[in-house]
Amino acid sequence: MKPVIGIIPSFDEGANIPAGGNVRRIYLRREYTYMLASVGATPLILNQDMDPELIARWCDGIVISGGEDLNSSVYGQAVLTPQRRVEPLERYEWEKVIIQLCDDKHIPILGICYGMQLLNVYYGGTLLQDIATLRPDNVGHDLTHHDIIFHGDFLSMKATGQHTVASRHHQAIDRLADGFEVRAEAPDGIIEAIAGHGHFGMQWHPESDATGAHVYRAFVEHCIGT
Numbered sequence: 001m002k003p004v005i006g007i008i009p010s011f012d013e014g015a016n017i018p019a020g021g022n023v024r025r026i027y028l029r030r031e032y033t034y035m036l037a038s039v040g041a042t043p044l045i046l047n048q049d050m051d052p053e054l055i056a057r058w059c060d061g062i063v064i065s066g067g068e069d070l071n072s073s074v075y076g077q078a079v080l081t082p083q084r085r086v087e088p089l090e091r092y093e094w095e096k097v098i099i100q101l102c103d104d105k106h107i108p109i110l111g112i113c114y115g116m117q118l119l120n121v122y123y124g125g126t127l128l129q130d131i132a133t134l135r136p137d138n139v140g141h142d143l144t145h146h147d148i149i150f151h152g153d154f155l156s157m158k159a160t161g162q163h164t165v166a167s168r169h170h171q172a173i174d175r176l177a178d179g180f181e182v183r184a185e186a187p188d189g190i191i192e193a194i195a196g197h198g199h200f201g202m203q204w205h206p207e208s209d210a211t212g213a214h215v216y217r218a219f220v221e222h223c224i225g226t
Helices: 030-038 052-058 089-105 114-122 212-225
Strands: 004-008 010-012 025-027 042-045 061-064 109-112 144-150 162-167 180-185 191-196 199-202
Touching (some): 114 191
Parallel strands (some): 004 042, 109 199
16 A cells, blocks of 8 residues: 555635635645655645544654744744734644654654744744844745755755755744754755654755655655654
């Protein structure tokens, strides 16, 4: 049987998807499911109405997809950019349950963009709420492509390698949580990949650039090899 990779989608309460009122939805770019299927996995879109124990039974690995900002209250900061959209706290509370379950069952997680930031916050780290404001000399991270430099092996990426990646974020890791190692950075020092606690996080979107097939295949192989 093909390995099953569960994907946590974004949540919306009517802010991003016009729905004629305050309608709760979940949504996901199709690139996630397409990329996982293309490397031999069965993608399964998860939702908070599923029994977590069944998720653990079905899934060989979990991908936490990108999304809007993480609510700054969960890492103890006041809001710096109130005009920015945030993911509903409902998503964060559910993801905490899933991460704990994955730790208990030794299920690997791959956090993409928001997903990497969430992993860092869950394990005690903090975020830069707005790169342009707090790091004005940055290389540009929102809706662009830029180089990243690896400092250690990361899934299929080798230490000392360099790649150009698809970037669409305005927040980033500030204080790295205990138990994680930085595996890649942008030329301006923004953290781009981490590994620790049996999980992986990447700030860029591999499903949107040439790194995707390699990263997702390596993650799937890691999941079935653990």
